[in-house]
Amino acid sequence: MRSQSANTVSAGANSAVRFGFRGGLNLADVQGDAVKSFTELAGFVPDGAITKQMRPGFYAGVYATLPLGPGFAIEPGINYSEKGTVLKGTLPFPKLDFLKARVTGTARLAYVDVPVLAKVFVTPGFYLYAGPQASFLVSGKARVQAGALGINAYQDDFDISNQLRKVDFSAVGGLGYQFENGFGLSAGYDYGLTSLDNNNRFDAQNRVIKIGANFSF
Numbered sequence: 001m002r003s004q005s006a007n008t009v010s011a012g013a014n015s016a017v018r019f020g021f022r023g024g025l026n027l028a029d030v031q032g033d034a035v036k037s038f039t040e041l042a043g044f045v046p047d048g049a050i051t052k053q054m055r056p057g058f059y060a061g062v063y064a065t066l067p068l069g070p071g072f073a074i075e076p077g078i079n080y081s082e083k084g085t086v087l088k089g090t091l092p093f094p095k096l097d098f099l100k101a102r103v104t105g106t107a108r109l110a111y112v113d114v115p116v117l118a119k120v121f122v123t124p125g126f127y128l129y130a131g132p133q134a135s136f137l138v139s140g141k142a143r144v145q146a147g148a149l150g151i152n153a154y155q156d157d158f159d160i161s162n163q164l165r166k167v168d169f170s171a172v173g174g175l176g177y178q179f180e181n182g183f184g185l186s187a188g189y190d191y192g193l194t195s196l197d198n199n200n201r202f203d204a205q206n207r208v209i210k211i212g213a214n215f216s217f
Contacts, residue, residue: 018065019217020063020215021063022060022214022215023213024059024186026059026083026208027054028054028109029085030207032204033203054209055084055086055106059080059113059210059212060079062078065119065216071120072119072121074118074119076115078114081110081135086105089102104144105144106143106145107140107141107142108141112138113135114134114135125178129175129176130173131172132171134169137165141158141160141161143155143157143158165195165196165198167194169193170191170194174187175187178216184213184215186214187209187210188210190208191205192207193205
């Protein structure tokens, strides 16, 4: 019975071209000189310590699985993907420290990702993947919010797309499990290789943790 199930999954994954759609959660960050990058692009001027957090977003897209041999396939795809980062710091007014005045800056970046992945089935269903990815900038915005005592008193959005590179290149890797009914789960990581700044003023790259689901048919 196990042999028949294994053959079924192997055949579905490796003997015929399959198409599918996928989507899930992005936990995005900007590594490198992320603090300088945001202060340069959006006039973000907090005082004292600045903390950096991942920005949650989503990704969604389609793909094709092209079998090249037993347990091995190439999987090109195209996804819409939200990236960026979140910075938080105190406002530069020491006499008002008791108000806990804070400022939050969010880099809100959106891309069309085009990965070309090598997919290796370690066991029937379970696979590892890795490959290059080109990402094309759709929009780039910076949002600055300020407030005190938990009340948001100020918010402004800046368009920073003209200051960002239009194409980003990444190395992508991860793992997943594909069930016989076509449903699958995966987790991966995008490691940005290209500096985001179009004017070479700072060195900062996209980093994204992805957790999602897919369906092949």
